Amino acid sequence: MENKPVETTYYHLKRCPVELALEVIGGKWRIPILWKLSDAKTVRYNELKRSISGITNTMLTRSLQDLERHGLVKRIEYSEVPPHVEYSLTDTCQRLIPALKIINEWGKSI
Amino acid sequence: MENKPVETTYYHLKRCPVELALEVIGGKWRIPILWKLSDAKTVRYNELKRSISGITNTMLTRSLQDLERHGLVKRIEYSEVPPHVEYSLTDTCQRLIPALKIINEWGKSI
């Protein structure tokens, strides 16, 4: 058996998990989006937009794409006219919701 | 019966607690700082700086000041030469740490 390839620079093994997580859920809109998605099974694009005060199409779209790419959000498109798209949290992301609940409670007291 | 007074703009009463919290703990460095402070009773400035990879003096100082102003961090300065300053979490902030622990665990799995 040959020698296994040397492990090259696996930065992610050294990086702080909190910082890694923040790369995925950080930014101005992602946590608010996740939080809104967390109290409904599925949410439509415009419903999401209305419920998150101040967010623009640009940022909502981009944030949802980022979250989807990282596997936190599921996007289901129904082939209808007019278009119909439902967003929901993945199981991976569900495990994060308890943290958001704590933050929410904490936020009430400040 | 008279008409009830119109609700004037009490933004703080309407705002989502999560968003409020994020104004205080959001940004690139604040949560990493809090996280580092959470696993020690007190931490000195340069120790904090060394342990948070990539942070600059500017951002560490500013972030600590913001956190102190919002009552999340306690700063104790000892009158010595050379200077000696200890940072620690306030009780208010301690209540937030369980959320960071969840985020940390979650971050290990991504």
Next chain:
DNA sequence: CAGCATCCTCCGTGATACTG
């Protein structure tokens, strides 16, 4: 050791308009 003062850059974010 623990910052502060400046200056500067970059890009996250916003505004606007348009579309299948």
Next chain:
DNA sequence: CAGTATCACGGAGGATGCTG
């Protein structure tokens, strides 16, 4: 309804040097 495509900008964040 659910987005895309551009363009522009302000301010969060960074680099550098200095100090009590």
